[in-house]
Amino acid sequence: MKKQSDIEKRVEETLNSVEGIQRATPAPWLFARVKGKLLKAEERTGWEVVGSFLSKPAVAVAGLFLIMALNGILLLNQQSGGSLSAGQTEIVPTDSESLIASSSSFDFENLVQP
Amino acid sequence: MNEWTLIEKLKQGDEAAFKTIVDTWQDMVYNTALGIVQNAEDAEDIAQEVFVQVYQSVSSFKGDSKFSTWLYRITITKSLDHQRRKKRKKRFAFVRSLFGEESEVVVHPPDFHHPGVALDKKEDAATLFQAINQLPENQKVAFTLHKIEGLSYQEVSEVMKTTVSSVESLMHRAKSNLKKNLSEFYKENE
Numbered sequence: 326m327k328k329q330s331d332i333e334k335r336v337e338e339t340l341n342s343v344e345g346i347q348r349a350t351p352a353p354w355l356f357a358r359v360k361g362k363l364l365k366a367e368e369r370t371g372w373e374v375v376g377s378f379l380s381k382p383a384v385a386v387a388g389l390f391l392i393m394a395l396n397g398i399l400l401l402n403q404q405s406g407g408s409l410s411a412g413q414t415e416i417v418p419t420d421s422e423s424l425i426a427s428s429s430s431f432d433f434e435n436l437v438q439p
Numbered sequence: 440m441n442e443w444t445l446i447e448k449l450k451q452g453d454e455a456a457f458k459t460i461v462d463t464w465q466d467m468v469y470n471t472a473l474g475i476v477q478n479a480e481d482a483e484d485i486a487q488e489v490f491v492q493v494y495q496s497v498s499s500f501k502g503d504s505k506f507s508t509w510l511y512r513i514t515i516t517k518s519l520d521h522q523r524r525k526k527r528k529k530r531f532a533f534v535r536s537l538f539g540e541e542s543e544v545v546v547h548p549p550d551f552h553h554p555g556v557a558l559d560k561k562e563d564a565a566t567l568f569q570a571i572n573q574l575p576e577n578q579k580v581a582f583t584l585h586k587i588e589g590l591s592y593q594e595v596s597e598v599m600k601t602t603v604s605s606v607e608s609l610m611h612r613a614k615s616n617l618k619k620n621l622s623e624f625y626k627e628n629e
Contacts, residue, residue, distance in 0.1 A: 335629065336621040339570075340614070342563035343586050347555030351469040351483055356461045359490040366491065 442506050449497050461490050467507065467588070468514050470555070474587035475518035475579065477551040477568055481525075485517050492517075504597060511598040515580055553587075570620040578613035581606055 378384060440448075440459065448456035468489050473482035492513055500509055550565040571579055577599070584595045585606075596606045 332622050332625045332629075335625045336618055339563045339567050339621050340617060342560040342567055343553075343556065345557065346553065346564075346587060348466050348470045348588075349473050349479075349482075349554045350466050351486055355465050355469075355483075355486060355490075356458050359461055359487050359494075362487050362491050363494060366495075 443502070446497065446500065446502075446506060449494070457494060460493065464507065464510055465490075468510060471511060471514045471583065471588055472518045473553065474583040475515065476521055477572060481521060482518075485514065485521055488517055489513050508594075508597050511584070515598070519576055519580075566621065566624065567617070570617050570624070573620055574613055574616055578609050578616065581609040582613040582617075585610060 379388070440456075445456045445460055449460060465486060469482055469486045472485040472489070473479065476482055476485065489510065493510070500506070551568045552561055552565055553568065556564040571582060574582065580599065581595055584590045584598060585592065590598070592603050592606045592610070596603045599606065
């Protein structure tokens, strides 16, 4: 087994290994490649931008939850729609109105005479 | 041409100004991204993305901070996003492999060798970079900016939008975590 002092020495050497490190440089023609990327970005149509936005997992999942929530709300509204809500009044036809409605298609004038 | 003139010209869409900006700051952006993602190809992609974003959003740069500070922030955000995406992909591939689905084979990357390290320190630096990769994000960023990019604590605090004492604390924790990880490594491997 290694001595603790040897390990500590190795650790210190390793920590100091980046002292005086030089900056790394990218491959040449970075500007040309950046320009290429910019042109590509400009060529994207509006639909491509919308498509790539919607295809992001976070957006897709959020959209799915929104649709499910809206469905749930609509369903609940439909179920409670049978009973009249407060403030609503039911319009009941008066006797004369219902008579007109029911007899109009059976007017004596329209009946085929034998 | 000074920094502000360049930025004003870039805001007007001057291509020559943009080229000067890329040529002036490309090493800084690339080296920072490389320190975080530890992969030359990925760092190159990130550097390109950073300058694309600079071109597209330079109008939002109000000059509250130095231009280089703004560039560092974009680079760090993009590098960390890249790393998170990579980790997510790895986890997803692992989960898929558990269900027996065919997936990309998870390959452990080879040791990262930073091109700016002296030849006689290459092996030690590769071990150190492995340990840096195990650090929490904010410690990793502080350590990279200070040790790899050579920024002072004051400059690191400006980039990270925090106080100098917070940076000191981050560096202290980063160093003690690195010491712990490295001594475990040497106990097992030497």
